[in-house]
Every structure is written in structure tokens, then in C-alpha cells.
Amino acid sequence: MSTCTEAIDQLAAVNRPVQLAVMERIVEHLAAGPAVTHMLVRGSIARGTSDRLSDVDLVVGVAPTAFEEFVTVHDALASTTLGAIMPGWPDTIVPRMGGLGYVHLIEHDGRLYQLDLYLAPTDKIAAITKLTRGHLVYRNDKAGDPAPDPAVAPFVEARLAAPLTCEQLIVEALVLTWMIHKRILRGQRFMAYAEHHMLATTARTLIRTALSPRNAFYGWYHLDTDISVTPIGRSCLRDLEAMITAPSLPTSGSLAASLERILTLAHRAAPQAVDALRLSIEAYRHHLELTDLP
Template identity: 70%
Template structure:
């Protein structure tokens, strides 16, 4: 009788296990199989023991400096083919700068979408990152401590951070931010929802500028009317942007749905060539977001 009860409890625990654990285990299994990976660190709510079923999985990936650039360049392919990512990763603009590069991936697992944050850093930076994030090392190779810093890695990181995003990357950014805002609304995190909504509007503005005026001498929100509004398509995009930025600063589910619809319409109008390769990703995203 005891064995039967124990087995029943195990089955019940497996059914109720948060989906993020499957995402985490799968990512870890594939990452440790990569010869370039020297350390893995869990940080964020899972490291603090405060995670819930909406929490994202935060991993820091230590990579041998000699393989750093190659690993970063193949990360999207790894995430899509092995982790279950539905689109390319978003180069994270929120994560602190810790000597590496951060990416946010939306992962499909067990019929649901989960957020996987990967921060890729050269192995010689992992001790400092562990101390600053209060994370937990879960994997290390014997030779990890013997890796020395490489100025080429620092330059690679600097160049990546300074490279303007493409239209496709800005569309991905808007979708990822929409996912994050949806979680903020569900948790009642109004201040974070406000901050990320501003980032969403900025991504929409950057998409218009990048698509319609890539060589502009103007920056940010300056001279949009004269720079972008000189053509019919530009004026149409600016009207969409105006409606977007007048939506509630602290979003609701309804206003978020409207914002995402407007951004996708704007993207189709301004940058159809960037939307086309993301079409299946966008369909999967909208299916999982399910704003009603």
C-alpha cells in the first residue's frame, strides 16, 4: 500500500511540476554537451528560491574565450533546433553589462511558452558574475579556471552592443517585450509594465526609422515628422505610432493586445521583407500569448 501511495504522489508531483524545469533541464543538457561551455550558473528567482509558474529561467553560460564568438554566432541555431525556441533570441537590453552578451529566448515546451534568459560570458568573468548576481554554479569543467582573458572577446562584445538592430531583430524585440509585459500584468507589477511598455514603443519607433530612413542623421524621437513623414507610407506609420504611444502608460491586457496588433501591422507596412521570415514564429507567438 505504501509503495502504491508513493508512486501516486510521484505521479502527482510530475504532473504539477512547473514547466520551466523541463526547459531548464533540456537547455542544461545541451549546453554541457557543448565543448566550448566551461561553466553554467543559475541566477534570478530560481537561484533565490522565489520562482513561480510565470518565472523565466536565467542561466549564465561560461564559454572558453577562444570559442566565444563562434558560440554566440551559433546560439540562435542551437536554441531553435534543440531548446524549442520559436524565434531568434532578443539581444537583451535590460540585463546589466557583466562582460558578456544576454539573449532572451521564447521556448515552446509541453504546449506552453516559457522564457529562457541566457547570458553568455567568457569563462574568466564567471566568478565576478557569480558574486554580483548571487547565483549558483551548477556545472564547471576542470580547465575552467585555467582560461585566460582575451582582448578579442571584449572587442567582440563591444562591437555587438554597438551594432544597430535590424528590422527583424526589432520585430523580435517587440514580441519579446510584449510577452514580458503580459507577465507583468498577470503579476500586478505596474512599474515594470510601465517601463517595458515604453521600451515597446521605442522599439516600434526604431523599426520605422530603420525601415524607412536607415541613413538618417536624426536620433531617437527627434524630427520624426520631417524625417519619416515625407512619404505616404511614412505618414501612415507615424499615425500608427501616434496611436501606440497614446495607449495607457500602465498597460492592460486589452491595450497590450491592441499594441501588438498595431506593431505587427506597422511592421508589415514598413518592413515586409523582415516580417516574411518570421511569419511562422509570429503565428506561434500569437497562439501562445492568447490575449483573448
């Protein structure tokens, strides 16, 4: 009997999801900083419903007095120690829980994984744990119980209110495409629909930000009059129209086409932003493996 249990344990170890190794590495790196007070796993890994495509959802509690500093350097930290292949996307999907969310695409052992980091001041961790049913994986016992810092809330609000730059919008498109691809592979049709709609909105916002930044608040309105006055604008709108008239439930093929359209219009409207991300985009293409490219 014990032999059977041992054998199954060995099999379980061999089949251990890679995301746990990714998480271990991240927790180990982040725990090196004394300002990190807690780390919680949330999402499918915490619920026990994860699969091989699941992202790693981590809430990172940071001492309130160090919160702003930590947010400011976390991209550099993700790039140098976590294997991020591009800057993190400021996550607009995650609920507001008093902190800031970022989605990173990180390379691990030849494959790309999605890392959702939610950075929160320590005083918000108890509420976040309750809300997300997060699973505590790290606690810095030396950190004590730091008091809230009144500077954190306005900093968070300012970050949430800041419009995304062209470079951040390109990263948003790449992250959304990554997420939609997972939905397609899993057959999650409703989420694929929702995120595909977001992708078209990202393309629109990118065009607005690059070509008509002062009228960004108009959203979908007045695009014709604001944008189509130049050849570049007209070409971008043609790409956008092709995206919004594509089937609302994407396939791998239509997703690949949408990605190409966004990158084409980004190159046309915001070439410097594309150039800054050129190596990241090429690495991303390698990992995305949309097999039925048109």
C-alpha cells in the same frame, strides 16, 4: 511521520515547476559542448521566488577562445535543440557583465517559456556569480582555468554597439509584449509601465530603421519631417501616435492593440522582415493567448 513526508515529497514532485524541466533539458544540451565551462542559474529560480510564469535565467560560461564562435552559432543551437521559435533578442535590459545576453522564446510541451541566456567568457564567471548570486548547476571539470582572450572584449563591444535590424526589432517587440503580458498577469505595474514605454520606443526605432536609417540617431526628434513625407511614413506615424497616446499602464486589451499596431506598421515599413518571421509570429500569437483581443 515518514509516510507523511514521503507523500508530501510525492506531491512536490508532481507539482515541480516546468521551468526546472526546461532548465534540465537546456543544461543537458549545452553541456554536450566542451567549450561550455559553467552554467549558473540566476533570477527568481535561484532566489526561490519563482512562479509558473517565471523565465529561465541562465549564465553560460564559454571558453574565451571559443566565445565568438559560440555566440555566432547560438541561435542555430537554440533553434535546433532548445525549441526556440524565433531568433534570440539581443537583451538590452540585462546589466553589462562582460558578455552578451539573449532572450529566447522556447516551446516546451505545448507551452512557451522565456529563456534568458547570458553568454560570458569563463574569466568573467566568478564576478558574475558574485554579482548575481547565481547558483552553479554545471561545471566542466576538464576545462581547467582558461586564460582571458583579448579578442573577446572588442567583440562584445562591437556586438553591443551594432544597431538592431528590422527583423531583430520585430523580435524585440514580440519579446517585450511577452514580458509585459507577464507583468499584467502578476500585477507588476511599474515594470509593466517601463516595458510598455520600451515597446513604443521599439516601434519608433523600427520605423526609423526601415524608413530613415541614416537619421536613426535623432530618436524621437524630427520624426515628422523625416518620416511623414510619404503615405507609408504617415501611416506608420499614426500607428505610433496611437501607441503613445494609449494608457501608460497597459491592460491585456491595450497590449494586444499595441502588438497589432506594431505588426501592422512593421508589415508596412519592413515587409520582408515580417515575411521572414511569418511562421514564428503565427506560432507566437497561438502561445500568447491575449484573451481579450479587441
